[in-house]
Structures are given as structure tokens and as C-alpha cells.
Amino acid sequence: MRDELSRSGKGQAMEEYNFAYLDEQTKRMIRRALLKGMAVPGYQVPFASREMPMPYGWGTGGVQVSAAVMVPEDCFKVIDQGADDTTNAVSIRRFFERTAGVAVTERTGEATVIQTRHRIPEQPLEEGQILVYQVPIPEPLRFLEPSEVETRKMHALEEYGLMHVKLYEDIARHGEISTSYAYPVKVEGRYVMDPSPIPKFDNPKLRMAAIQLFGAGREQRIYALPPWCEVVSLDFEDYPFQASRADHDCDLCGAEGSYLDEVITDDAGGRMFVCSDTDFCAGRRDAGHLGRLGATEDVA
Amino acid sequence: MYVAVKGGEKAIDNAHDWLAEERRGAPDVAELSVAQIREQLALAVNRVMTEGSLYDPDLAALAIKQARGDLIEAIFLIRAYRTTLPRFGYSVPVETGEMACDRRISATFKDVPGGQVLGPTFDYTHRLLDFALEAEGLERSAPEAAEAEAHPVMPRVTEFLNKEGLIQHEPRPAVESVPGDLTREPLQLPADRALRLQALSRGDEGFVLSMAYSTQRGYAKNHPFVGELRIGSVAVEMEIPELGFAVEMGEVVLTECETVNQFTGSRTEPPQFTRGYGLTFGQTERKAISMALVDRAMRWQELGEDDKGAPAQDEEFVLYHCDNIQATGFLEHIKLPHYVDFQSELELVRRLRREAEASGQAARQEAAE
Amino acid sequence: MAMAADALTGGFTDAPRQSARAFRAALEAMARPGSVHPLTDLAQAPDPVSPAAATLLLVLCDPETPVFLAGAHDCAAVRDWITFHTGAPLAPAAEATFALGPWQALMPLSAYAPGTPEYPDRSATLIVDGDFAGQPVTLSGPGIETTTHAVLPDIAALQANAAGFPLGLDFYFTSGAELMALPRSTRIASAEES
Numbered sequence: 001m002r003d004e005l006s007r008s009g010k011g012q013a014m015e016e017y018n019f020a021y022l023d024e025q026t027k028r029m030i031r032r033a034l035l036k037g038m039a040v041p042g043y044q045v046p047f048a049s050r051e052m053p054m055p056y057g058w059g060t061g062g063v064q065v066s067a068a069v070m071v072p073e074d075c076f077k078v079i080d081q082g083a084d085d086t087t088n089a090v091s092i093r094r095f096f097e098r099t100a101g102v103a104v105t106e107r108t109g110e111a112t113v114i115q116t117r118h119r120i121p122e123q124p125l126e127e128g129q130i131l132v133y134q135v136p137i138p139e140p141l142r143f144l145e146p147s148e149v150e151t152r153k154m155h156a157l158e159e160y161g162l163m164h165v166k167l168y169e170d171i172a173r174h175g176e177i178s179t180s181y182a183y184p185v186k187v188e189g190r191y192v193m194d195p196s197p198i199p200k201f202d203n204p205k206l207r208m209a210a211i212q213l214f215g216a217g218r219e220q221r222i223y224a225l226p227p228w229c230e231v232v233s234l235d236f237e238d239y240p241f242q243a244s245r246a247d248h249d250c251d252l253c254g255a256e257g258s259y260l261d262e263v264i265t266d267d268a269g270g271r272m273f274v275c276s277d278t279d280f281c282a283g284r285r286d287a288g289h290l291g292r293l294g295a296t297e298d299v300a
Numbered sequence: 301m302y303v304a305v306k307g308g309e310k311a312i313d314n315a316h317d318w319l320a321e322e323r324r325g326a327p328d329v330a331e332l333s334v335a336q337i338r339e340q341l342a343l344a345v346n347r348v349m350t351e352g353s354l355y356d357p358d359l360a361a362l363a364i365k366q367a368r369g370d371l372i373e374a375i376f377l378i379r380a381y382r383t384t385l386p387r388f389g390y391s392v393p394v395e396t397g398e399m400a401c402d403r404r405i406s407a408t409f410k411d412v413p414g415g416q417v418l419g420p421t422f423d424y425t426h427r428l429l430d431f432a433l434e435a436e437g438l439e440r441s442a443p444e445a446a447e448a449e450a451h452p453v454m455p456r457v458t459e460f461l462n463k464e465g466l467i468q469h470e471p472r473p474a475v476e477s478v479p480g481d482l483t484r485e486p487l488q489l490p491a492d493r494a495l496r497l498q499a500l501s502r503g504d505e506g507f508v509l510s511m512a513y514s515t516q517r518g519y520a521k522n523h524p525f526v527g528e529l530r531i532g533s534v535a536v537e538m539e540i541p542e543l544g545f546a547v548e549m550g551e552v553v554l555t556e557c558e559t560v561n562q563f564t565g566s567r568t569e570p571p572q573f574t575r576g577y578g579l580t581f582g583q584t585e586r587k588a589i590s591m592a593l594v595d596r597a598m599r600w601q602e603l604g605e606d607d608k609g610a611p612a613q614d615e616e617f618v619l620y621h622c623d624n625i626q627a628t629g630f631l632e633h634i635k636l637p638h639y640v641d642f643q644s645e646l647e648l649v650r651r652l653r654r655e656a657e658a659s660g661q662a663a664r665q666e667a668a669e
Numbered sequence: 670m671a672m673a674a675d676a677l678t679g680g681f682t683d684a685p686r687q688s689a690r691a692f693r694a695a696l697e698a699m700a701r702p703g704s705v706h707p708l709t710d711l712a713q714a715p716d717p718v719s720p721a722a723a724t725l726l727l728v729l730c731d732p733e734t735p736v737f738l739a740g741a742h743d744c745a746a747v748r749d750w751i752t753f754h755t756g757a758p759l760a761p762a763a764e765a766t767f768a769l770g771p772w773q774a775l776m777p778l779s780a781y782a783p784g785t786p787e788y789p790d791r792s793a794t795l796i797v798d799g800d801f802a803g804q805p806v807t808l809s810g811p812g813i814e815t816t817t818h819a820v821l822p823d824i825a826a827l828q829a830n831a832a833g834f835p836l837g838l839d840f841y842f843t844s845g846a847e848l849m850a851l852p853r854s855t856r857i858a859s860a861e862e863s
Contacts, residue, residue: 017384018685019685019686019689020685020689021384023384023386024684024685024688025386025731026383027688027689027692028688028728028729028730028731029733031692031695031696031728031729032729032734032766033790034696035695035696035699035729035794035839036789036790036792036839037790038696038699038700038812038852039699039839039852039853039854040789040790040834040835040852040853040854041811041854043789043790043835045790046486046488046788046790047486048483048484048485048486049486050383050483051376051379051380051382051383051483051625052380052383053380055376055625055628055629055632055633056625056626056628056629056630056633057629057630057631057632057633058629058633058636060629068692069689069692069693069696070689071686071689071690071693072686072689072690073690080636080637081637081638081639081640082640085308085309086308086637087308087311087312088636088637089308090308090309090312091308091312094309117636118638118640118641119640136630136633147616148489148616148620149489149490149616152787153787155787156785156786156787157786174652175652175655176652178648178652180641180644180645180647180648181640181641181644181645182641188810188811188854190834190835191835197638197641198640199640199641199643199644200644201644209814211696211697211700218626218629218630220486220487224700225811226699226700226701226811226812226854227700227701227812227814228811228812228813228814229811229812230811244644244647244648246643246647259640259643260643261639261640261643262643262646276639276640276643
């Protein structure tokens with residue numbers, strides 16, 4: 001009975017653990033870090049990440065941030081790669097159903113807290129919503145400088161020459177900047193920030209009405225973007241930033257401007273392109289939009 | 301036809317059921333009890349306690365059972381459990397000089413007051429498979445214990461050198477500061493020695509072993525001798541502010557290793573012996589010795605030695621990579637779907653190839669003309 | 670005896686859920702500088718601490734956060750209440766993670782830690798409790814789509830604080846059951862100028 005209730009999201013949470021799993025002292029520590037992160041947008045606040053019951057690298061930072069901001073009245077959505085039903089998204093959604101007893105949804109518009117890995121939903125988020133990112137490597141300079149002591153100094157001195165050199169070398173070699181995801185941004189003209197491994201297609205959405213929180217569990221960092229924060233993708237005057245986009249429409253819903261997954265359909269080179277944001281795609285099909293294969297496909 | 305990674309919920313349930321079945325193994329073989337693991341796989345239990353940072357043999361044994369013998373998975377279970385426990389305070393430093401030793405050896409002296417006690421060790425066994433163990437139910441006779449003097453006083457070996465002023469003096473800090481806690485505060489560099497030791501003690505046995513081994517092979521060589529290795533139980537006491545004195549909370553079995561390392565002196569320090577230190581839960585001596593060597597290697601700055609650029613000298617490298625729970629999580633997360641990022645890479649590579657091909661064709665055409 | 674009783678009451682009855690709701694309001698406030706947020710789950714501390722300020726203390730303070738009390742807020746009843754409910758040590762301004770008091774008593778801002786270039790998060794948060802003589806201002810910056818209006822005390826001091834970004838202090842202004850936040854990132858112009 002308990003189990004059934006909690007599956008519906010309206011029942012009580014597991015009694016063996018605190019609301020939203022974390023103990024209150026841990027939540028306070030994370031909450032303080034979140035407020036400082038909010039006050040200094042794009043700056044990585046160190047926090048004493050706890051060992052969570054899921055592995056590091058699987059969203060422990062995002063889970064801790066979600067647990068710290070969650071209220072009993074929340075409606076929670078989790079996406080991985082834009083999809084609600086990928087296995088890790090399911091696992092994290094269940095975790096909060098069980099430990100916080102919150103309602104869950106797959107609909108972007110209904111959710112008050114959305115935890116994401118690698119995507120920003122297509123539907124614009126609104127005031128009152130919070131987007132929580134899972135972040136593997138929060139330091140945008142890490143692959144240029146492996147030492148934390150050094151990169152912290154670079155941020156302190158606003159010394160970002162190394163990053164520009166890297167981007168410039170890209171242009172020299174490939175004729176364009178060859179970073180296609182986790183594309184670095186500058187926040188409010190001060191901190192260079194890693195937007196987590198979202199495709200650069202999503203970068204323009206980073207200036208939004210909702211609160212954005214970033215949690216890196218293994219690396220013990222939290223950072224944040226307040227609503228409407230100025231977020232600029234790094235580029236050069238003669239090589240302006242361009243958000244990538246596939247040369248296709250969604251084969252299921254016909255959407256023209258959404259980020260697409262390429263699905264291999266047979267071993268003869270057949271493939272289809274479908275929205276990576278499963279809720280966005282389903283919503284459009286419900287509203288009667290059909291793509292090239294939308295009418296014939298049995299979409300489970 | 302279009303399935304991708306759908307039906308996540310059902311897939312997860314099925315996988316968990318299957319896992320439970322595999323854990324049990326063939327039903328006609330008797331199930332392992334937690335007590336059996338605790339008693340008969342004690343060295344595995346000790347490792348899980350040490351790297352899990354939780355002294356509880358029963359829980360460690362349970363974790364090993366649940367993890368199907370995968371010790372890193374078991375350590376993970378213990379860590380995840382530990383993190384939900386409230387922290388009430390910290391103990392007063394345990395007095396390992398008063399340890400009731402089951403094993404105590406020194407490699408630097410032929411004999412020492414209190415004697416060399418071999419204890420239950422694999423050392424000097426011949427590593428020949430003992431097929432007698434395969435036949436279950438054979439009771440072995442208990443060894444004849446030298447009961448007379450069960451636990452004689454065993455003063456610390458390095459103290460003999462200290463009295464002569466031959467070994468680096470480790471003064472107690474004038475003001476006892478509150479010890480740092482890696483599990484409650486984010487690691488910040490440079491870390492003090494107490495935090496480094498904490499990280500090494502929790503660190504992966506294999507990683508710490510390899511780092512220690514690398515110092516023996518010449519990467520920041522520090523010529524260690526095992527000054528003393530002791531294993532036994534010590535009392536854990538905690539100050540109770542309301543009482544104004546320390547109260548014994550219980551006993552733990554520890555392995556302590558102090559290495560004596562050669563040192564020819566530096567710009568700041570006279571020639572003397574120096575120290576490395578290892579302390580771990582239970583009988584875990586490979587780990588404790590490894591820890592002592594790596595500890596010594598990381599003390600190069602304090603002793604005014606040169607930075608030889610060796611991995612074991614690099615505190616940031618060692619501390620950020622020694623934790624097997626962090627490492628295994630991040631390593632294994634590449635099993636998660638990454639198709640969104642891969643798609644953007646795919647498009648980029650296709651475009652770059654198209655462009656390269658086009659410019660190649662143009663060049664060929666030019667050459668032909 | 671009455672003081673002791675005061676010190677023991679006024680906490681949350683269901684801390685995990687009540688502090689979650691209160692924090693969410695505090696987060697929204699910090700994310701949207703200048704906007705006023707009512708708190709639904711209130712704690713009650715001895716006078717002169719407002720319910721909103723008492724709630725913030727419960728949500729954010731614990732033995733790891735030294736607290737500085739200023740002016741009338743620095744009284745035995747409030748000290749006892751904070752010690753009992755949060756375990757936070759009381760500390761001088763320079764060491765405080767949080768400071769609580771009326772605006773005038775909290776001055777000067779230079780008394781508090783603004784963080785360091787490598788760790789700008791190691792800065793104090795001031796909870797300015799109760800009414801103050803204010804001036805209308807126009808705010809812009811992170812959290813504000815275009816501009817917004819608010820009333821703040823001592824514009825010059827707050828502008829100087831903002832000019833030190835990314836170092837600086839962050840503020841909550843509390844009154845009754847409501848709070849408003851002003852992070853160091855907010856740009857402040859007097860309403861007449863804009």
C-alpha cells in the first residue's frame with residue numbers, strides 16, 4: 001500500500017530516511033552554497049558533497065541540489081539526453097518519489113523542479129521553475145590546465161587567455177571552433193563557466209526566466225545562474241558563435257527547430273531523426289503535428 | 301520499430317530481480333551468512349571498513365554479501381550508509397602505544413622491548429593451494445598461545461630513535477585544533493598532513509600500493525624501513541563536555557605502520573631519519589605500509605626536499621585520484637547514454653569531413669588544370 | 670525563567686518540510702533581487718527579531734556558521750534562542766558568516782568578510798531586520814530582466830559593496846513575515862538618476 005501511494009507521488013515518503021534523503025545539516029550546507037552561487041553567478045562554490053546512494057558521475061551533484069531545493073509541494077521531472085524514460089532518469093525520479101514523496105511528471109510545463117543531464121528542454125521555462133543540471137567536470141579550464149590550484153588562480157585573476165588560445169587553435173586547424181558540447185560561456189562579463197555537457201545548440205537558452213542550478217558531486221562544486229543572467233558563448237568577432245542545428249525536421253512531429261537524435265533503424269543505412277526532448281515531441285504530436293514518419297510509426 | 305532506450309522502469313526492475321537471483325547463486329548451495337563473512341573473510345571486511353571509513357564488521361560483512369564480493373561496491377554501500385549518520389563529535393587521539401598487539405614487528409632492530417610478535421600473518425607461508433581447506437568440516441587445532449604474558453607493554457620503536465634525536469621530531473601542536481573531516485568539508489589545497497593521511501586511509505588500496513611502489517622504484521625514492529608495524533586493539537575515548545573528562549566508547553582493531561626513512565639533510569633540515577605514517581582499520585597491513593610510504597613522499601616541502609616531479613609527491617594528483625568510489629563512479633558513468641553529445645560530435649565531424657573533401661577536390665582540380 | 674522558556678520555543682515543528690519551504694522562498698529572493706517574498710512557515714524568536722529573520726536563522730545557521738548580533742538584537746534572549754535552536758557560535762563581525770540586526774547597528778560594511786579573490790563565497794551574509802530610513806532605487810543585473818524598483822538604506826554604501834564584485838556582502842532585508850534579498854551582483858542606481 002505504502003509503495004503504491006508513493007508511486008502516485010501523493011503518499012508519504014520512506015520513513016527510514018529524512019525528507020528528500022539528506023539530513024538537515026547537509027541540506028543547510030548545500031543551501032548556503034546555493035545562495036552564494038546565486039550571488040556570484042558562474043563562480044564555482046566548493047561544497048562538501050556527500051556520498052549518495054548512486055555512483056559519482058551518475059548525477060550525485062544534481063541529486064544533492066534537487067534534494068536541497070525540493071519542497072513537498074513540488075512536481076519533479078527528470079530528463080537524461082532530453083528523455084524522461086532513459087534508465088538513469090527513471091532511477092533518479094524514483095529516488096525522489098520514494099524519499100520525498102513528491103509528485104512527478106514528464107511534462108515540462110507542469111514541473112516545478114527539473115533535473116537534467118545534457119539538455120535544456122525545448123519549451124521555454126518560466127518564473128517559478130528551477131532547472132538543476134548534473135555536471136561531470138565543472139571547471140571549464142580543466143582540460144587546458146589539470147591543476148585545481150592553478151585554475152582557481154586563473155578565475156581569481158580573470159585570466160582566461162588560455163581558453164581563447166584553445167578556441168583560436170581550433171579555428172586555425174578546422175576553420176571553426178570544434179567544441180560541439182559543453183561549450184564555455186562567460187557569465188555577466190566575469191566568470192567563464194561550463195554549462196555542463198549540453199550541446200551548443202542549447203547555449204542560447206541559458207538566458208532564461210527560470211533559476212538554473214549546477215551540481216557537480218564528485219568534484220564538490222555548485223554554481224548557479226539567476227534568471228535573465230547574461231550568458232555569452234565565447235567566440236571571436238570574425239568567428240561569431242553559432243548554435244548547431246541538424247539539417248532535418250523531426251520525423252515524428254515535424255518540428256523544425258528542435259535538437260534531434262539520429263536513430264539507426266536498420267543495418268542498411270536507414271535512419272530517422274527525432275526530437276531528443278521526448279515531452280516536446282509527444283506534445284506536438286498530441287496537438288496534431290506530424291513528421292515524415294509520424295503517421296506510420298508506432299511510437300511506444 | 302522506434303525503441304531506443306525506452307521502457308526504463310521495467311528494464312530496471314527486471315535487472316534488479318536478475319541481480320538478486322545471481323547473488324544467491326545455485327539454490328542447492330547453502331547461503332552465506334553475514335557472520336560467516338565477518339569471521340572467515342575478515343581481511344575483506346577490514347578493507348571495506350578502512351576504505352568505507354566506518355568501523356562496523358557486521359555492516360561491512362553485509363555489504364560484501366550484498367555486493368557479491370565486489371569490494372569496491374561494498375565500500376560504496378558502506379560510504380552511502382555512513383553519510384546518513386549524524387556526526388556527534390570526534391574521539392581523543394587513540395593511544396596506539398598502549399595497543400594490545402596481536403602482531404608487532406620491527407625491521408630496523410633485531411629485537412625490541414616487548415619482543416617481535418609475528419601474529420596471524422601470511423608472511424613465510426608457502427603460497428601453495430591448501431586442498432585440505434576444500435574438505436569442509438575439518439577442525440584445526442588452535443595454536444598454542446603464549447598465554448603467560450598475553451599483551452606485554454610494547455613501547456613504540458621510533459621512540460628509541462627519537463630519544464637519541466636521530467629521527468625527525470613530531471611535536472604535538474601547541475593548541476589541539478579540531479581535526480578536519482574530508483567527509484564534511486570539501487578538500488582544499490594545500491591540504492595539511494592530517495587531511496592527507498585521512499584521504500590516504502580512505503584511498504583505494506591498489507592505488508596507494510602502486511603509488512608507494514613507484515617511490516620504491518625511484519620516483520621520489522625515500523628509502524623506507526618498516527620501523528614498526530603493529531596490529532591490535534586500542535580503546536576509543538571521547539571527551540564529554542558535560543562531564544569534563546573522556547569516556548571509553550569501545551575498542552577498535554587498528555594497523556599502524558611507522559616507516560623510518562633515510563634522509564641526508566636539506567637546506568633547512570639536518571641529516572636525520574624521517575617518518576612516514578599509516579593507520580588503518582583491522583588487519584590491513586599492505587595498505588598501512590603503502591600509506592606510510594606515500595605520506596613520506598608527500599612531505600617533501602616540509603623537509604625542504606626537491607620536487608622531483610614524481611606522481612607520489614604531487615599532493616593534488618594523489619588526493620584527487622586515490623578515492624575508488626569517486627573514480628569508479630566517474631569511470632563507469634560513461635556507460636550512461638551520451639547520445640546527445642555524440643550526435644553533436646557526429647554532425648561536426650561530418651561537416652568537417654565534407655569541407656575537407658570539398659577543399660581537397662578543389663585542390664585536385666586546380667592541380668589538374 | 671521566562672527567558673529560558675523563550676529560548677526553547679519558536680522553532681519548527683516539522684523542520685525538514687518547513688525549512689524546505691522557507692529556503693525555497695529565500696532562494697527565489699536571492700535569485701530575483703529586490704522582489705519581496707512572503708514566508709509561509711515561520712519561526713518565532715524573542716523580540717526584536719522578526720519572524721522572517723528568525724526563519725532565515727533556522728534555515729541557514731548551524732554550528733558551522735558564526736553569527737554576529739548587532740544593536741538591540743544582541744540581547745541575552747536572542748543569544749539563547751540562537752544557541753538552543755541552531756547551535757551557531759556567536760562571533761565578532763569580522764568572523765561572522767551571518768550577521769543580524771537593524772541597518773544602523775550593522776554598520777559599517779567594512780567590518781565583515783567580503784570573501785577572497787579565490788573564494789569569493791567566503792563572505793558574510795547580512796540579515797537586515799526591521800524598518801530603515803530608505804531611498805527609492807532602480808536595480809538591474811543578474812536575476813532582473815530589465816530593471817526593478819526597491820527601497821534601500823544608504824545607497825552609497827551598497828553601491829560600493831556592489832562595485833567590489835565578485836567580492837562583497839549579500840543581504841537579506843526582513844520585516845514581519847516577508848523578506849527581500851540584495852546580492853553583491855546587483856547594480857544600484859538612485860531612482861532619481863534613472
